[in-house]
Amino acid sequence: MEDIIISTLQRAMVAGTPLLLATTGEIICERSGILNLGVEGVMAIGAVIAFIVTMITGHPWLGVVAAMAAGMAISVIHAFASITLKANQVVSGLALTMLGLGLSGLIGKPYVGKPLLIKMEDLNLPWLSDIPWLGKILFSQGPFFYLAIALALASWFFLEKTRLGIQVRSTGENPKATETQGINVTMVRYLSVIIGGGFSALAGAHLSISYSKSWIEGMTAGRGWIAIALTIFALWNPGRAIWAAFLFGGIFVVQYLLQPLGISPNFLAMLPYIATLFILLLISFKDPKKLNAPAMLGEPYNRGER
Amino acid sequence: MKKWMVLILICSVFFIGFSQTCFATEKKLKAGFIYVGPVGDYGWSHAHDLGRKYAEKKLPWLETVYVESVAEADSARIIDRLIQQQKCDVVFTTSFGYMEDTIAAGTRYPDKIFMHCSGFKRSDNVGTYFGDLYQMYYLNGIMAGALTKTNKIGYVAAFPIPELIRHIDAYALGIKAANPKARLNVKWTYAWYGPDKAKEAAEALISEGCDALAFTEDTPSVVEVGQSHTEKGQQIYTFSHYSPMQPYGVDSVVSGQLMNWGGMYVQILKDIHNKTWTNKDVWWLAKEKAAILGGSKTEIINPKFIKPLKAAMIDTKEFGKISAYELVIKRYGQMKKGVDVFDPFTGPISDNQGNLKIKPGEKASKADLLGIMYYVDNVKGSIPE
Numbered sequence: 202m203e204d205i206i207i208s209t210l211q212r213a214m215v216a217g218t219p220l221l222l223a224t225t226g227e228i229i230c231e232r233s234g235i236l237n238l239g240v241e242g243v244m245a246i247g248a249v250i251a252f253i254v255t256m257i258t259g260h261p262w263l264g265v266v267a268a269m270a271a272g273m274a275i276s277v278i279h280a281f282a283s284i285t286l287k288a289n290q291v292v293s294g295l296a297l298t299m300l301g302l303g304l305s306g307l308i309g310k311p312y313v314g315k316p317l318l319i320k321m322e323d324l325n326l327p328w329l330s331d332i333p334w335l336g337k338i339l340f341s342q343g344p345f346f347y348l349a350i351a352l353a354l355a356s357w358f359f360l361e362k363t364r365l366g367i368q369v370r371s372t373g374e375n376p377k378a379t380e381t382q383g384i385n386v387t388m389v390r391y392l393s394v395i396i397g398g399g400f401s402a403l404a405g406a407h408l409s410i411s412y413s414k415s416w417i418e419g420m421t422a423g424r425g426w427i428a429i430a431l432t433i434f435a436l437w438n439p440g441r442a443i444w445a446a447f448l449f450g451g452i453f454v455v456q457y458l459l460q461p462l463g464i465s466p467n468f469l470a471m472l473p474y475i476a477t478l479f480i481l482l483l484i485s486f487k488d489p490k491k492l493n494a495p496a497m498l499g500e501p502y503n504r505g506e507r
Numbered sequence: 508m509k510k511w512m513v514l515i516l517i518c519s520v521f522f523i524g525f526s527q528t529c530f531a532t533e534k535k536l537k538a539g540f541i542y543v544g545p546v547g548d549y550g551w552s553h554a555h556d557l558g559r560k561y562a563e564k565k566l567p568w569l570e571t572v573y574v575e576s577v578a579e580a581d582s583a584r585i586i587d588r589l590i591q592q593q594k595c596d597v598v599f600t601t602s603f604g605y606m607e608d609t610i611a612a613g614t615r616y617p618d619k620i621f622m623h624c625s626g627f628k629r630s631d632n633v634g635t636y637f638g639d640l641y642q643m644y645y646l647n648g649i650m651a652g653a654l655t656k657t658n659k660i661g662y663v664a665a666f667p668i669p670e671l672i673r674h675i676d677a678y679a680l681g682i683k684a685a686n687p688k689a690r691l692n693v694k695w696t697y698a699w700y701g702p703d704k705a706k707e708a709a710e711a712l713i714s715e716g717c718d719a720l721a722f723t724e725d726t727p728s729v730v731e732v733g734q735s736h737t738e739k740g741q742q743i744y745t746f747s748h749y750s751p752m753q754p755y756g757v758d759s760v761v762s763g764q765l766m767n768w769g770g771m772y773v774q775i776l777k778d779i780h781n782k783t784w785t786n787k788d789v790w791w792l793a794k795e796k797a798a799i800l801g802g803s804k805t806e807i808i809n810p811k812f813i814k815p816l817k818a819a820m821i822d823t824k825e826f827g828k829i830s831a832y833e834l835v836i837k838r839y840g841q842m843k844k845g846v847d848v849f850d851p852f853t854g855p856i857s858d859n860q861g862n863l864k865i866k867p868g869e870k871a872s873k874a875d876l877l878g879i880m881y882y883v884d885n886v887k888g889s890i891p892e
Binding site: 209315318323413414418454460470 | 692695696710716726735
């Protein structure tokens with residue numbers, strides 16, 4: 202029994218890693234007031250680029266860098282449409298998802314199904330990995346896991362404790378007041394969208410070169426959408442996103458343990474998506490003022506308008 | 508009319524006539540292949556594509572086209588395209604889920620021939636063919652049963668259809684022959700190609716104490732999970748599926764099942780070409796060299812595990828007390844001679860509800876095997892609906 206619990210928690214961390222990365226990115230983006238529904242597409246682009254570059258060069262970290270660059274580049278489309286052109290952010294984000302999914306399928310065609318022979322070794326942290334229970338669950342994981350935790354904590358520190366972070370948050374709350382402080386709202390929003398895209402692409406890279414070690418069209422399997430829901434669930438706080446993401450990672454893995462109980466495996470496979478609907482339902486009962494959502498989320502900023 | 512226009516007209520008429528006589532003298536047989544997965548995968552579709560390439564190389568009068576990653580709901584449209592646009596004379600549909608669409612296409616195009624892989628429905632111009640690996644799963648089961656330390660053995664399965672139940676049961680019967688105390692646990696992924704799902708299912712089996720895993724899924728994910736646990740000091744035995752996956756788990760892969768479709772495709776296409784084709788089911792096993800034992804192309808058993816397999820002694824009725832290694836070699840030899848010499852599904856066999864399914868001394872018929880939908884008595888749980 203002990204083995205099952207340790208193993209399940211350990212796998213939950215692995216399955217939650219891409220969710221955490223994408224959720225953190227989306228939080229930064231939404232905190233600046235831009236809703237980005239393109240996470241799923243950017244994730245797919247990140248996955249395919251990371252896979253192709255890793256396959257050709259044999260260096261996974263080169264793949265990761267290339268994926269992040271591609272994710273940032275494609276996010277500029279959404280930034281341009283929603284910030285400069287002041288277009289509807291929902292439509293622009295959806296377009297980014299469709300573009301990303303389609304484009305990744307196209308460029309990844311020759312690589313579909315090819316297995317990757319490289320390995321990303323798990324890092325056993327000295328001392329810490331010897332702690333009973335926790336050592337196995339938290340301190341003998343793959344590099345992406347530590348990276349995701351570090352980035353989430355750094356993002357929390359950045360948003361809550363630094364001057365630049367306050368600028369990002371105030372841009373999302375009241376861009377006009379922010380601009381009177383001499384801050385370039387357009388610039389802050391562009392950077393937030395692009396950084397958010399980089400995080401989503403990193404999540405995709407984890408899926409294709411570390412988790413599945415293969416590429417197939419549609420392999421992101423809705424994880425980008427779950428990340429958007431988790432952003433709300435985490436109340437736009439990267440610290441809360443950590444446990445929210447791993448909770449959902451747990452739902453992804455626990456389905457195989459529940460199979461012997463005689464529940465239909467098809468139903469179990471729906472669990473992460475049902476849970477997503479459930480938390481959105483739960484959140485909608487909450488007092489909207491306590492939700493802490495950025496006040497200007499989804500609203501384009503017209504400079505000089507009264 | 509300008510002179511040059513007349514010239515072009517004459518030229519084009521000449522070319523059309525010429526090209527038509529060319530085709531008339533060298534009529535090729537054109538075969539279309541529909542794959543459910545990507546040809547680059549490491550399993551089912553890849554193996555079929557190797558068979559297609561082999562047949563094309565062997566038969567000078569053959570021309571082939573293929574469409575990969577065809578969803579089962581899309582197959583009718585793809586069959587139409589292959590017949591109408593590509594002018595195929597024969598279409599091979601290589602997934603169980605294409606069955607109804609293949610039968611329907613048979614009535615739509617009565618002058619074409621269709622071959623459906625792994626199904627059980629036939630009509631005048633629709634035949635079925637299959638190369639089955641259940642004998643290899645039985646041999647893998649003997650090895651799993653001999654090697655396991657925990658007496659818990661696992662299987663990561665894709666879909667609950669007779670083909671997989673047959674493989675699970677054959678694996679379980681092999682386990683029983685070597686180790687009557689061991690039990691088989693099954694996890695379902697509902698994906699032929701789902702590396703992340705197969706990985707989590709394998710991890711779940713290992714966390715429940717299973718230390719020998721076989722699977723039906725088209726990536727080396729389960730093998731990789733076994734290898735990574737083995738590297739961390741927990742020996743997990745795995746059995747490669749369909750393609751040689753030993754390079755992905757050099758310390759974990761004991762053996763496996765390999766499939767060679769090439770010979771079967773050559774035979775079927777020759778029959779069609781010679782007009783001797785009938786719609787009778789083509790069913791190839793170890794005897795026809797379609798099913799091959801091994802996790803690599805060169806070794807039937809990973810040398811690393813030969814020693815422990817030779818040390819594990821098994822009591823058998825037929826050969827007395829012999830090692831697991833010898834039993835595997837002897838059974839494999841018998842299987843190559845044909846199912847009349849030895850078949851894993853020889854009674855008494857009961858399901859895990861206690862009902863006797865095959866009487867002592869009797870052998871399961873081909874129809875029994877094709878429709879098998881019960882777990883034998885050392886498999887835990889029940890088949891999902």
